[in-house]
Amino acid sequence: MNSVLAKRTIATAILIIFSLLCLLPLYFMLVGSIQETTGSSLLNFIPRSLTLVHFESIFSSSRMMRYVFNSVIVSVSVVTGNLIFSTMVGYGFARYRFKGKELWFASALAVMMIPPHVIIIPLYKLISTLGWYDSYAALIVPWLVNPLGVFLMRQYISSLPVEIEDAARVDGASDLYIIFRIVMPLAKPALAVLAFQVFLTNWNWFLYPFILTSSDSMRTLPVALALLKGYQSINIPQLFAASTIAALPVIFLFLIFQKQIIAGITSGALKS
């Protein structure tokens, strides 16, 4: 019995240390963003003074709000596109028989192994040629169909009973009606996982938005934060406040949908 207790104590001690390593940096950011002035030491365990003035200055800066707006527009558009297109493509793969089906599906798996940073130069040239450089199209259109989404939705829709669709078809329902009114509501658990994954990637993404835009008014939040680091126009508490605004949406979404997200991430990994 004692050895069980010892084991539990060791496990708890290890996890306390790990949790501190993981959470302290973000705690410093939070404390740094609610302190009045910086003084000599920038990071403190306990805030010397409490103020929301840095958040106010960000919310009242039209430049900062533009970055937030850009991040929201891009993330929401890409998530919406992926929900619609992945359902459609997943449905095609799950329910239809056609030429080259196995090859097209295998291509989605293969593409997941392509390191995206390796094709940055040709993609930049392609986007420039299309006339999309420094526009929302560059940040949205190439990412509307995610290979992970294709994979997830095909797997999920294949597991749904086909009888409901048959009944609807007998009643004269069109393909689009079946996909968006019958399959989509049934596939909600898989769509939630996909939405979070896609949101996470796009909300945090740096390299592509950085390379594919140039004007200040097209910058997303992470890109702006990275570029603002060295500027005189922003002080460090403000930078931490902006970082907090960048970090919180993902953390909130994760806390709310934790169970589904973890189940989704791990079920995909265990299968492959």
Added chain:
Amino acid sequence: MNNTGYYSSHKGHFFISPWIITLLVFWLFPLLYSFILSFYATDVIRGTSQFVEFQNYARLFNDENFLAALKNTTIFVIGTIPFTTILALIAAVAINSNIPLKGLFKTSLVIPSITSMVVMALIFSHLYAPGGYVGSLMRIFGISPPAKGLLLSETTALPSIMAMDIIIAFGYYMLLYLAALQNIPRNLYEAAELDGAGAFGKFRHVILPHLKPITLFILVINTIRSFQIFVEIFVMTKGGPLNSTLTAVYFVYDAGFVKFNMGYASAAAYILFILIAVFAALQMKVFGSEKGAR
């Protein structure tokens, strides 16, 4: 039954057309175009390109900066992945044991991995700065940190970024290990106990063999990710001091978008692509070989 398709129709092609377009336009075309570009030299001043056969590749292997980038990237990959994997496994085993506040620990460890890398890199820049907490912590252990700060010294910059990467990444892989651990049937533990296995014996003979497939998966996805490290470098050091944190993707970015030599940058990107593929294939061969026998 649905694996072969239920309705037989040309409509299938229509439904998957969004994927076909994305694949051809935004994945395969760039991949091919990048390959072609890598045989051209860009004249920045005149704005022309010229076919130069393998010259870009030949030049790269004599380019000190590129060799430094390959070396640093390899050090980064080999130096972080074992620690990330082991910490992830330890954390997963600890959370899987019967302790209070499991959910809280699990969430805490995952949060850094879902937070923007730019944000994490900004915070760590301050932790590593002169007078920052990491320097103070080092002094407690009797090590004096470099006066300029950990990120401005050639010897400590890369290891500092590696340490940060391990802390940020391991929580995500812990989730994968945890799921694999919870998939092990209970009766296997009981059988091992009946055979007189202790805690270590159970770990060695029951847990480890079961974790092999997920370990392979973790190694491969972490390798692909780690070879592409860029954001931390851009935010924290810009490749410096003296190229000590210059990584392969940073080199590609610098050659293509700072020096505007797209052909040269494409050749560097292709070498990186091949390197990643070889590393991933090696891992599958080494760790995947016994999978069939099990």
